[in-house]
Amino acid sequence: MVEPLLLWRRLIGAQIRSQLQYRLSMTLDFVGSGLISFVDFLAVLVIFHNVPRLDTWGVREVAFLYALSSISFALTDMLIGHLDLFPQLIRTGNFDVLLVRPRSTLLQVFGSDFAVRRLAKAVQGAAVLVYALSALDLHWTVWRAVVLLASVPVGCVIFGSVWVVGACIAFWTTDGGEFTNAFTYGGNFMAQYPIDIYSAWLRRFLAYVVPLAFVCYFPALYVLGKPDPLGLPRFLELSSPAVAAVAALVAGLVWRFAVRHYRSAGG
């Protein structure tokens, strides 16, 4: 269990050393990424400049949701965002190389890149979180703190699972990157707002099919001590870790199934 992680760290280390060969490009990426995410949060403020509340949610509560989703998403993006380029690996047949090595292909794909620049987005998310926590008058309990801290890794696992399943599409289509983006980048965007503002079918889709509502909506209800505007069962607020575990398992199985349908490329 530990050994694959050590290998992953080594592979990532190699990627970071590679990126350091292009120092200027890396710095510019980092700054650019930070600026974009700043503008991103402005969009939330613009909405609340025009309306006082979204359903029962005020600006501080939405900022809290936004921050939780952004941090989880940015960290996931940093770790495995290069899955966006996975269709290329399939199309060119370079996935062959991973298959002749005695390691899990998923581990090797995870270890094939590491986007330091995306840390900028997580930093911005953390800043928004600090603002939200200081502006909200929260009643802290141990369990609320635990749920808050756990929600970042749990969110990463959920986002990551969606990403992996999305990447699997490439085994059949040898493309399909944009379709996957709708669920990853699009999913992050949707998770930043309370799901009760969406129509019923979209809400169910987010809660039960692509379980992004568990990234921050349900944990946020618990931490904020807010009654669910939808009146859903209370246990959902604490079920994110279980949902993440199921999502990861499903993603792993889908990946295994998909690899057996790999067709390689001529040459």
Next chain:
Amino acid sequence: MIEVDALSKRFVVRRGRFRRERHMVEAVKEISFRVEPGELLGYLGPNGAGKSTTIKMLTGILVPSGGNVRVAGLEPSRRRIELARRIGAMFGQRVQLWWDLPLVDSFELLRHVYKVPADRHRERLARLRSVLDLDTFLQTPVRQLSLGQRIRGELAASMLHGPELLFLDEPTIGLDVVAKQRVRDFLLEINRQDGVTVMLTTHDLGDIERLCERLLVIDRGSLIWDGGIPELKERFGGERTLVVDLEEPLAPLSIAGAVVERVDGPRQWLRFRGPASDLTARVVGSARVVDLQIQEPDIEEIVRRIYAHE
């Protein structure tokens, strides 16, 4: 070492822009062969004949559609990880090394990927460094290596974990004469000295003639030859050519048992079968001959004939 029995691979291909029709393409059709430990085997065939597809099924990259494969006693697609520890693979057109890092860093990473103990790694690397002459560019980032240097690096990378069996897909493609020779010397060395079984696909007939004792030829998915090179020459190269230099240019000679293939001034090329003595006597009797020469078909010519279905 390798047992292949009625192995097939079918692909579904969709054609047409709007009304997409599904077509079944049989890339490999029920081929069977065995390879013993220590063999150095050439695998030949025109583009699209099914060479790479076969190699990919042997290495566990592709799942066969039918038939049985065993490599080192394992079923490749089901026991991929176990098999990967025991085989090496190098694809001339794919990069397995880390592009932006010094060559030696790739070797170190692969050591961890294959879980090779440090002392054994050091030993093997020392040997590969001298055989492949890597020392001058060991610290150079892979992206700055020449093709010849990179291929040597790739070969070292595929041998570092001490595989019993090495698959090479076009290892000498794009290399100059000197670099090709180096690769061939290396393959002979690991085959003879270390007893590594080698299976290589190539378009380079020089590779085949200098390296392989046995040849498999695949065409349109079917195995059309499995045997030695001399037997191949005999089977497909039964016809020889008599080159006749006449005193003066003449119309194509008409000699029983031979066909004039080409005329160039006073020189004519006659294709024939069987013993040369009778034919030579007939030629000398029918025209004034300055010189005679018999050409054996070379492997290039034979392969051309096989591919052209002559």
